[in-house]
Amino acid sequence: MNFTSSRPEDLLFDAARRGDVATLQALLQQGVDVNAQDGRGFTALILAAYDGHLDATRLLLEAGANPNVHDASGNTALMGVSFKGYPEIAQLLIQHGADLDARNGNNGTALMFATLFGRHNIVPILLQAGADTTLRDVRGLSARDLAIQQGNEEALKLLGEE
Incomplete structure (x- = not known):
């Protein structure tokens, strides 16, 4: 061709x-x-x-x-699948070296995306792979803070916070 x-x-x-x-x-x-x-x-x-x-x-x-190329907003492929909720693709990206703690233009991370958008199938994958739960976005919010803001009890449990 x-x-x-x-x-x-x-x-x-x-x-x-x-x-x-x-x-x-x-x-x-x-x-x-x-x-x-x-x-x-x-x-x-x-x-x-x-x-x-x-x-x-x-x-x-x-x-x-x-897997670590950032788009114009600073988002990576792993951030996108964490937003959308595709666990198999998240695992594949991680296996190929995706940076778990890459930051976008708002200092958001894949874990923050998964928490904020209720992707409970992604949070454990990121945590098991070693995502940093202490990172904060430009507003000073961590993944835990985002879960609290959203009233997302399931995410808090996954993050080890009740």
Whole structure:
């Protein structure tokens, strides 16, 4: 498969959004940069992970995608799946070296996202992998503080706080 687009990266981003593994493979074989970023700083990995495409995420990671690239807001793929609640993808990203305590533009972390949005299937994964529960965002709030603000008793239990 030969691609004549002046921006084959755009095809990569589109395939990642759709979870189109065959097209991703073909583009990568043609030499498209697996870590290319679009105008918002999204990589194919960030897009595939955020949209819940496990096989596409795996392929991109195996092809050398960096799980610690930040988008223009400072968010990583792990933050995206912590927001959306995809445990298998979170585990895969962690296995491939995702920074558990990466900070976005608001100093938010994946654990804060999971806590804030009630992703109780993600919190234990992050904690078991060693996420720091003491980090604070720009407002000075920790994951525990966010759980309290939300009245999220389940998250408090998961965080070891009752």
